[in-house]
Amino acid sequence: MTTDDIATAPDIARLARGTLLPSFPGATAPRWLLDELEAGLAGVTLFALTGNVPSPESLAALTAQLRKAGDPFVAIDEEGGDVTRLGGHRSGSPYPGNAALGAVDDPELTRRVYRSLGAELAEVGVNVNFAPSVDVNTADDNPVIGTRSFGSDPGLVARHAAASVAGTQEAGVAACAKHFPGHGATVDDSHLSVPLVDAGLDLLERRELVPFRAAIEAGTGAVMTGHLNLPAITRGVPATLSPEAITGLLRERLGYQGVIVTDALDMEGASGAIGIPEASVRALVAGADLLCLGPNEHAETVRATLAAIGGAVRTGRLSPERLRDAAERTGRLREWLAGRPPAAVDRAAGLEGARRAVRVRGALPGWNGAPLVVETESAGNIAVGPTPWGLHPWAPDAVRADGADGTAERVLKDAAGRGLVVVLRDAHRHAGQRALTTALLTARPDTVVVEMGLPVWRPESAVYVATYGAAAANAQAAAELLGLC
Structure with missing residues (x-):
């Protein structure tokens, strides 16, 4: 042949x-x-x-x-x-x-x-x-x-x-x-x-x-x-x-x-x-x-x-x-x-894992009413794709913020008289997330920071929650901890 x-x-x-x-x-x-x-x-x-x-x-x-x-x-x-x-x-x-x-x-x-x-x-x-x-x-x-x-x-x-x-x-x-x-x-x-x-x-x-x-x-x-x-x-x-x-x-x-x-x-x-x-x-x-x-x-x-x-x-x-x-x-x-x-x-294993993964630094505040949840902009990579993330399923009036000029002022106005939660995702890789969080903490030291990516950047003055992921299970574990559900 x-x-x-x-x-x-x-x-x-x-x-x-x-x-x-x-x-x-x-x-x-x-x-x-x-x-x-x-x-x-x-x-x-x-x-x-x-x-x-x-x-x-x-x-x-x-x-x-x-x-x-x-x-x-x-x-x-x-x-x-x-x-x-x-x-x-x-x-x-x-x-x-x-x-x-x-x-x-x-x-x-x-x-x-x-x-x-x-x-x-x-x-x-x-x-x-x-x-x-x-x-x-x-x-x-x-x-x-x-x-x-x-x-x-x-x-x-x-x-x-x-x-x-x-x-x-x-x-x-x-x-x-x-x-x-x-x-x-x-x-x-x-x-x-x-x-x-x-x-x-x-x-x-x-x-x-x-x-x-x-x-x-x-x-x-x-x-x-x-x-x-x-x-x-x-x-x-x-x-x-x-x-x-x-x-x-x-x-x-x-x-x-x-x-x-x-x-x-x-x-x-x-x-x-x-x-x-x-x-x-x-x-x-x-x-x-x-x-x-x-x-x-x-x-x-x-x-x-x-x-x-x-x-x-x-x-x-x-x-x-x-x-x-x-x-x-x-x-x-x-x-x-x-x-x-x-x-x-065994989906219970998923929620158990998410709950056990959460790490908290500082004492969570007791809010009188629901806090304003601010979710920062974070583009996923190609492998992740446009998968939904964040705490908005438990916070109907949650807002998205990109850290542009004037964003912090608008958020602070909307949060007047209520608690404030800012949700990050890999903030160490996104300057806009860090800038917005720093501005909010300067005006509102009681702001709770929730990191749903890797907890590399940690603002010192915040009550800080790390979920080690942005899956629905991670979000639910964080929402439970914050009293949103």
């Missing part, structure tokens, strides 16, 4: 399809997707912003439709906390995120929360969760991890990495520890650039790799790569495209033999200079098994990527054996998923 014959053989085409996780718009599967599933497509990645998840009921119908065409991986980003897709993008998640769980530091609680999250996913037919994030968040100004991390201590993150993997998989859903080798020590967002992580192997072993080892020992079904430049390891190449990171570090040094999936390849950190089809080929050559293409990558991208993979096989850049190796790994994961027993949904 010639090289051209190998590249165009039906089994190679099917193996190539078996590495792809594209997306699609809407709550029903288009014909092209069903045809691709019948031809061997690995599965899909679901996104809230593309309309895949209007309700749990519609999602269950969608996944049932997909399974009539094949045996797909149905993957989603459902971290709980600020990154939520399963209905939480409309109302916020009923589960606290990793920062809150790390603040509580009760691994059994973390296991319960992730088991319940997994149970909710399994009920609607999702079988792969792109969670947990096991990044050690050592950079306060990290624009994309933040409250998605269990914390800055490798040992703490490792404890909860193992617990979250165990809980997810007890619900019959494959966990996916991310973002290898670790996205916590950078101030750049891989959606927009290739973040630099200036760490050699010794530092990685002491910090970033500790939670990944724990997740691997806990049996994680998958590990997701991050589009990260670690010059000492990858020599300027994003980890997702680096044999040194995937094969050398993850496979050989850490001994991981499960499925490796890429973060979305439409991100600037992976494909900005080379395009998604070429990034896909390089990721496969580096050792990845599944390719998450991105939220807007549909039939055209699938066709272009399949053509690029076929071309790489024809020219000898990518061996058929590498594709078969990927198929063996994904096949073993499918076997593991088959017939897993269900787990019970």
